[in-house]
Amino acid sequence: MSTAAAGAIDHHHDPTTSTGIPNKKLLMWAFLASDCMFFGCLISTHLIYRLHPPPGVPAARDVFSIELTSFSTFILLMSSLMMALAVDAIQKGNVKSLRTSLLTTILFGSIFLGCQVYEFNNFVFEKHLTITNSILGSTFFTLTGTHGTHVAIGVLWLTLMYIRSFKPAGAEAARGTWLLLSFVHLVVFMATLGLSMYLVLHFARAAQAGGFGLHTCLHFGKVEYKAILGAIVGFLGVRWFALPRGPVDFDQRHAIDVEMMGLYWHFVDIVWIVIFTAVYLLEYIK
Amino acid sequence: MSTSAADADAHDHGPGENKFELFVQLAMLLAVITGIEIITVYLPFASWLLITTLVFFSAVKFLFVIFIFMHLRWDKPFCTILFFIGLFLGGGTMWALLKLFGAAASFPLSSAGM
Numbered sequence: 001m002s003t004a005a006a007g008a009i010d011h012h013h014d015p016t017t018s019t020g021i022p023n024k025k026l027l028m029w030a031f032l033a034s035d036c037m038f039f040g041c042l043i044s045t046h047l048i049y050r051l052h053p054p055p056g057v058p059a060a061r062d063v064f065s066i067e068l069t070s071f072s073t074f075i076l077l078m079s080s081l082m083m084a085l086a087v088d089a090i091q092k093g094n095v096k097s098l099r100t101s102l103l104t105t106i107l108f109g110s111i112f113l114g115c116q117v118y119e120f121n122n123f124v125f126e127k128h129l130t131i132t133n134s135i136l137g138s139t140f141f142t143l144t145g146t147h148g149t150h151v152a153i154g155v156l157w158l159t160l161m162y163i164r165s166f167k168p169a170g171a172e173a174a175r176g177t178w179l180l181l182s183f184v185h186l187v188v189f190m191a192t193l194g195l196s197m198y199l200v201l202h203f204a205r206a207a208q209a210g211g212f213g214l215h216t217c218l219h220f221g222k223v224e225y226k227a228i229l230g231a232i233v234g235f236l237g238v239r240w241f242a243l244p245r246g247p248v249d250f251d252q253r254h255a256i257d258v259e260m261m262g263l264y265w266h267f268v269d270i271v272w273i274v275i276f277t278a279v280y281l282l283e284y285i286k
Numbered sequence: 287m288s289t290s291a292a293d294a295d296a297h298d299h300g301p302g303e304n305k306f307e308l309f310v311q312l313a314m315l316l317a318v319i320t321g322i323e324i325i326t327v328y329l330p331f332a333s334w335l336l337i338t339t340l341v342f343f344s345a346v347k348f349l350f351v352i353f354i355f356m357h358l359r360w361d362k363p364f365c366t367i368l369f370f371i372g373l374f375l376g377g378g379t380m381w382a383l384l385k386l387f388g389a390a391a392s393f394p395l396s397s398a399g400m
Contacts, residue, residue, distance in 0.1 A: 012360045021362050029365045033372020040376030044383040052393045070324050074317060081313035084355045088305045259357070266356045270348050277323065277344040284327040285336050 009252050011091050011259065028260045032267045039271050042146060043278055046139035050283075057134040061283040063127045065119070069280045072115040073272065076151075079108030080269040087262040093252045095165055099242070102162045105265065106193070109155040114197050116148045118204060140279070147275060150268045157261050159189055164254075169247040185241045192234025199227055312354050319343050 014022040050060055086101035120141070123129045131141040163185045167178060203220055210216045221228065323343050326336055353359045358366050 012357065013362065019362070019364055021364060025361070025365065026368070029368045030372075033369050033375075036369075036372040036376035037379060038376075040380045041383070044380040047380075047384060048387045048391050066324065066327075070320070073320055077313060077316050077320065080316075080351065080355055081309055084309045085306065087357075088309065263356055266351055269355075270351050273344055273347045273351070276320075277340050281323060281327050281340055282337070285333050 009091075009255070011252075011255050022256050024256050024260050025263070028263045032263060035267065035271075039143075039147075039274070042139075042143040043274060046143050046279060047282075049135040049139045050279075051136075053134045053136050056128075057136070058127055058129060059283075060136060060140070063123055063129050064280055064283055065122075066280065066284060068115060068119060069276065072112050072119075073276050075108050075111050075115070076269050076272050079105050079112070080266055082108060083262045083265045087255070087259050090255045090258045091252060095248060095250055098258065099162060099165055102158055102165075106155055106158045106162065109151055109158065109265075110193055110197055113148060113151055113155065114201055116144065116151075117197070118201060120145075121201075143275065143279065147268070147271055150271070154261075154265050154268055155193075156190075157264065159186065159193075161258060161261055163189070163241075164257075165248065165250045166241065166245075167249045168245060169249045181241075185238075188234055188237040188241065192231060192238055195227055195231040195234060199224060199231060308354065312350055316347055316350060319347055 013020050017023055017026075019026060053059055082101045082105040086098050086105060089095075089097035089101055123137075129137045129140070131137050163182050166185070167182075202224060206216055206220050210219070323340055326339050326343070329336065352369065358369070
């Protein structure tokens with residue numbers, strides 16, 4: 001489809017629907033409205049039960065790390081920027097820019113998830129705050145875990161959209177081949193992402209225990225060489241799948257799909273804006 | 287092929303609008319507000335004042351994201367109405383729960399004499 005012809009697409013209004021709003025967008029706004037109620041209940045439950053931990057269980061302020069949470073918040077804000085740029089790119093028909101923005105959003109989302117895994121690990125094994133040993137732990141892990149699940153679903157959705165953007169024009173004739181290739185692409189991408197997260201988290205733990213130096217790097221490389229090799233092969237695989245192979249069936253007409261996904265991702269960000277204040281910052285006020 | 291950046295630049299959304307710059311400026315503003323929020327909690331002021339300030343900053347960030355990043359500013363008002371129905375219901379549920387249960391509700395059962 002030529003971009004010049006598609007340039008007239010109005011991405012905010014659809015005269016073919018009774019509301020004048022694209023149905024997919026309306027569906028997503030209705031879902032997000034319902035998710036507001038869901039998170040509203042979880043946040044208020046945590047606010048009610050955050051005080052008075054039983055003996056032996058630390059108070060929230062002694063457990064939280066404001067530096068790590070602030071970093072996560074900044075990363076999620078930047079991922080929102082990249083998501084907005086991705087939507088802007090596809091609305092202009094710029095698929096290359098869309099892919100770059102999607103990959104950056106996936107990277108930032110994965111960093112956020114990595115920070116959450118590190119935080120949970122730290123809380124459970126070092127600070128002894130578990131989901132069962134206090135009501136504070138139950139409400140905290142339920143709330144932030146539910147938010148983390150939303151982020152993980154978002155990362156998966158972003159990855160699927162990234163892979164979808166490679167669908168070759170005229171692939172309907174060889175639908176089976178395209179589906180199989182996409183599936184392999186997805187597996188390689190997710191395996192690489194998972195391995196990279198595993199390596200970063202383990203390296204952070206090793207650096208925390210032995211200090212950040214050449215000795216730690218060498219020891220880590222020796223212990224984790226299989227995972228490092230796997231990640232390198234994975235990166236090469238992802239790069240191979242991204243090589244240009246002619247025209248693609250992905251343009252401005254698909255902007256509504258990317259925008260829908262963007263709405264979901266921004267929602268995850270605004271929920272975190274509230275959680276950051278209500279759950280974390282509140283604990284630091286004397 | 288649909289990836290013509292030259293064509294793309296010719297078709298922006300609103301008249302004379304450059305969303306790229308707007309989005310980048312907004313992201314910087316949000317990062318600055320987040321920094322101010324973090325500093326705020328360490329200021330030696332009354333807690334009610336600090337909490338009010340934090341709630342205000344959160345609301346500002348929230349509104350900026352939904353109206354600009356989520357395009358509510360450019361969409362039909364019905365999207366805003368639909369989302370705010372959910373937001374008010376969620377906020378109302380929060381308010382009701384916080385009214386019904388006080389800080390005493392978090393006492394462990396044994397020490398609460400139950």
